[in-house]
Amino acid sequence: MLITSIPQYIQGLTNAKLDLTTTNATVLYTAPSDADFNASVISSILVSEDSGNADTITVTVTNTAGAVFSLFHVKAVGASTTIELLTRDLILQSAEILKVTAATANRLHVVASIQEYAKTRISTSAVL
Numbered sequence: 497m498l499i500t501s502i503p504q505y506i507q508g509l510t511n512a513k514l515d516l517t518t519t520n521a522t523v524l525y526t527a528p529s530d531a532d533f534n535a536s537v538i539s540s541i542l543v544s545e546d547s548g549n550a551d552t553i554t555v556t557v558t559n560t561a562g563a564v565f566s567l568f569h570v571k572a573v574g575a576s577t578t579i580e581l582l583t584r585d586l587i588l589q590s591a592e593i594l595k596v597t598a599a600t601a602n603r604l605h606v607v608a609s610i611q612e613y614a615k616t617r618i619s620t621s622a623v624l
Contacts, residue, residue: 507614514606516598525608529591532614538586542608544578547603558593
């Protein structure tokens with residue numbers, strides 16, 4: 497994500513991982529909410545079915561007002577397969593929450609690849 501009118505710096509690269517052991521909505525990732533934060537870019541959401549049974553997953557974003565937005569509703573995941581949910585980057589603003597829900601417990605694993613952007617350069621190195 498590049499907005500030329502706003503200075504942005506990669507604050508961090510990370511991934512969020514879950515083994516969906518319940519059928520409850522589970523937080524996969526919460527975008528940082530400090531004052532220097534711009535946004536997070538989710539570049540990939542992989543879902544793997546590991547029990548040999550087809551299943552479904554629901555993915556939502558909750559904004560800071562508590563409103564829930566459906567990204568994938570009862571998305572099919574074939575038996576013993578891995579699917580990529582995103583075809584384009586997904587941008588989360590400060591404090592927005594990415595949640596996932598499995599139709600059946602103990603069948604799905606989810607991994608999201610994430611870039612976090614800040615308004616200021618943050619040095620994480622002891623060498624300057």
